[in-house]
Amino acid sequence: MATFDDMGEVVRFPVQQPDAPPAPERLWREIVGEELHRERTARGERLKDVAERAGVSVQYLSEVERGLKDPSSEMLQAIAGALDLSVRRLAVRAGRPDALALAA
Numbered sequence: 376m377a378t379f380d381d382m383g384e385v386v387r388f389p390v391q392q393p394d395a396p397p398a399p400e401r402l403w404r405e406i407v408g409e410e411l412h413r414e415r416t417a418r419g420e421r422l423k424d425v426a427e428r429a430g431v432s433v434q435y436l437s438e439v440e441r442g443l444k445d446p447s448s449e450m451l452q453a454i455a456g457a458l459d460l461s462v463r464r465l466a467v468r469a470g471r472p473d474a475l476a477l478a479a
Contacts, residue, residue, distance in 0.1 A: 402442060403445075403469070404439075404442050404443075404444065404445040404446075405442030406442075406469045406470075407439075407442075407451070407465065407466075407469045408439050408440045408441055408442040408443075408444075409440070409442065409469075410465060410468050410469045411439060411440050411454060411455070411458065411465070412440040412441075414458050414460060415440070415458060418458065420458075422436055422437055422440075425454070425457045425458060426457075428456075429450075429453040429454045429457035430453055431450065431453065431454065435450075436454065439454065448462070451465070
């Protein structure tokens, strides 16, 4: 018959503190970058091709997609246009990531 001592060590699950601060809200540049990346990969396009059409460097486009750069409205228009998106359409899609997840 097994005793309590034979059962081994009890592992306690971490308890979340009730007053722990909520996770920070994602930055707009991260959301927009993710949407640009999603669109580019859905179209099967390479960074190089989209960057060339937009008139930006591959490195810059990569940084925008990863949410590291906050592009000006002109740069955003150029990049979105290279993906056949309007800035308005991009903003709507970026503003509703939950709806996009359901549609995917």
